[in-house]
Amino acid sequence: MFKRIDKLIIDLPKPDHPDANAAAAVQELLGGRFGEMSTLNNYMYQSFNFRNKKKLRPFYELVASITAEEFGHVELVSNTINLMIEGTTFPGDPDISPMQDAKDKRNTYHFIATAQTAYPMDSMGASWRGDYVVSSGNLIFDLLHNFFLEVGARTHKMRVYEMTNHPVAREMIGYLLVRGGVHIIAYAKALEIATGVDMTKMLPIPDLSNRKFDAARKFEEQGLHRKLYTWSDTDYKKITQIWKGEHPTEGGLLEVVPGTPEGGPIPNLQELPEEFAPGISEEDFLEIAKRLQRSAGL
16 A cells, blocks of 8 residues: 655746646656656556565565655656646636637647646647556566666656756656666666666666756755665565665665655645636635534534
8 A cells, every 4th residue: 555645756846937838748758658657557557466476575676666656756747737837827707718828728638627737648638548557467578668668758758858948847857867767777677687687788778867957967966866765664675685786877876765755845736716726715715614613623
């Protein structure tokens, strides 16, 4: 089971301008074939379906712990999209068309169906698909699939990074470039232990160095490219049998960190009267507050 913490995996900057078209591109990193919905569900179902957990415990724990991190990545990309759309429309009487600018945006689904928030779809608005999941039951096959899934995800992140300079998108992508590199190396190490093949000799596919990306630099300075979290206070510590030694491209010792990253605050999305969201007037709020007080015995 999963324990939820009311924080984002990192602190996102407050945007000073919207860019709904860039948010549509960022949707690929959420609901595309190589997006965070795919990494999450691939690893989640592989961990659910894993055979011989007792004998192959370190491999199971690796996939299980990375699954938990991917939940945080889905949440991070979703909040990034939300912040990038915010400010595109304005409140006003329906007859003045307060959402008139939305009709010219690339993904009008953001405005018609989701009240200007993320949705599990790709950059063209196609819904994320369950058949993107590979859970074959064969350990080597699944680890190899995961390795290439992370490589594909990194390639897409690099391309979207070059499509927008929006500060929220850059912060998120910079972080995920670093963390995705960790997962590539983790699966490469697992494959080497399982097969004897040195997968790091296949790198760069693409280059794992983040020196070209300004937004990734501070996260590497924090050593996040060398850390793998257990995402549990007590479990999944056997990943130390896989995540060990030196970082293959940057040097420095790899480290397993018990628990979770410190994290940052979750953005508080303001109401959008022009979207009838959340659909609670000031009078409604006061009445709800009274009911809550009564239910609490106050």
